[in-house]
Amino acid sequence: MIETIVFDVGETITRDDRYWASWADWLNIPRHTLSALVGAVVAQGKDNAEALRLARPGIDLAAEYAAREAAGRGEYLDESDLYDDVRPALSALRDLGVRVIIAGNQTARAGQLLRELELPADLIAVSGEWGVAKPDPVFFERVIEVAQAAPSATLYVGDHPANDVFPAKASRLRTAHLRRGPWGHLWADADDVVAAADWRVDGLTELVGLVGG
Structure with a gap:
């Protein structure tokens, strides 16, 4: 589960x-x-x-x-930068009792901007704050620490095989490869990605059915 x-x-x-x-x-x-x-x-x-x-x-x-x-032209995020399925999927997962975490390779500034969006997440963490970035195994050790669940009960979702799927799998986490963005589309059907991913999804709302089912 x-x-x-x-x-x-x-x-x-x-x-x-x-x-x-x-x-x-x-x-x-x-x-x-x-x-x-x-x-x-x-x-x-x-x-x-x-x-x-x-x-x-x-x-x-x-x-x-x-x-x-x-120059005032640095990092910036607002609602238009979110994919349309983000809020519905994260909200539905939390309604199911799933702990929702956002953790990726971003600057501390990006972490602040993400929190200002008030996403339906229990925790938002970024590499710029942790001092370690994917695919370093230490990043995924931190993921396991904040997950508050066993690795076998923790699912890492990402589009990038080398940064997300492979190192998460090596850290004993469950994995979902997302066909989104250039990395997600380019390697979606690669044999090693198919072998490493527990699930392959085209959108975040699919995760609700996987967990709920």
Whole structure:
């Protein structure tokens, strides 16, 4: 029985549209160009930050991030950044008595912004606060600590096989691969993803039926 469900953030809870569009605008390059570069590095199995390095060779990402914040063009989230099924699914899961946690690779600022949205979740945690990021096993040790349930009763949901499904499975958690965003679509039917995921879903509301059933 699943007692706790832990959700990734980017392309699971939130859309990445605004994130990449804001970077394209900041670097003064067409949004389509940066989007295509993101797709290219995803297909190569590289970290998506490589897209920014391709767009601006030698870029100091930390310095640019700080400059954006200082210019008032830093991270921002509002209701439009959430996928439509997020609030209904999380609310329904809590109604079933499931502990709902959101935990992903985000900055401390993003964690603050997520909490300001007052999502129906028992806990929101991000790598920038924990000091460790996926796919590091220590991240998933923290997940197990906050889950307040056995690993076999804890389900981790995410779109990225290398950051979500595989390391969560290695940490003895149950896993659900979400066909959403470039990572979720690209590797949805890969043999290793099919083998590692306990469930494969196209939307978060499907989880309600899985748990309730």
